[in-house]
Amino acid sequence: MPELLIEPLAEPLWPLLNKFYRSHNSPMKALKGGRLWVARDSEIIAGLCLTPVVGGQWLTGVFVDPAYRGQGLAGRLILQAAAEVEGTVWLLCHPDLEAVYQRMGFSQETVLPQSLSERLVRYKRNKPMIAMGLERLVRSTSDNV
Numbered sequence: 001m002p003e004l005l006i007e008p009l010a011e012p013l014w015p016l017l018n019k020f021y022r023s024h025n026s027p028m029k030a031l032k033g034g035r036l037w038v039a040r041d042s043e044i045i046a047g048l049c050l051t052p053v054v055g056g057q058w059l060t061g062v063f064v065d066p067a068y069r070g071q072g073l074a075g076r077l078i079l080q081a082a083a084e085v086e087g088t089v090w091l092l093c094h095p096d097l098e099a100v101y102q103r104m105g106f107s108q109e110t111v112l113p114q115s116l117s118e119r120l121v122r123y124k125r126n127k128p129m130i131a132m133g134l135e136r137l138v139r140s141t142s143d144n145v
Helices: 010-021 073-082 093-104 114-124
Strands: 005-008 035-040 044-053 056-064 087-093 128-137
Touching: 010 035, 010 044, 010 056, 035 056, 035 073, 044 073, 056 073, 073 114, 087 093, 087 114, 093 128, 114 128
Parallel strands: 056 087
Antiparallel strands: 005 035, 035 044, 044 056, 087 128
């Protein structure tokens, strides 16, 4: 895969990620209060949102342009965004995606914060869902010296 630009999306440009989602008829939306990440070729070709929750971040909105799928782009985007997170990165997904996220280091052996536990219970009323977490090291203040 060619070198693509993967970076946080500046807040004034956030509407571009929602426009990207809509252009692909995706129901995903960038969450207010989150940190948006995108991959760009000449334009946005993938995106995600990391939203703060107690103990880490909630990963949502992972979407890759169909023309760029099957090249590991989602994994690159997720791992680069997660590299800047302290604590755990959690996601809620369909069980069919478990192996995809396991390859990135996510596991169902995680303890969800209450807000995500409650959300998972609600989601599971309508569709099969699992929770997974990626444990990130918490940097100590001595690491910054």
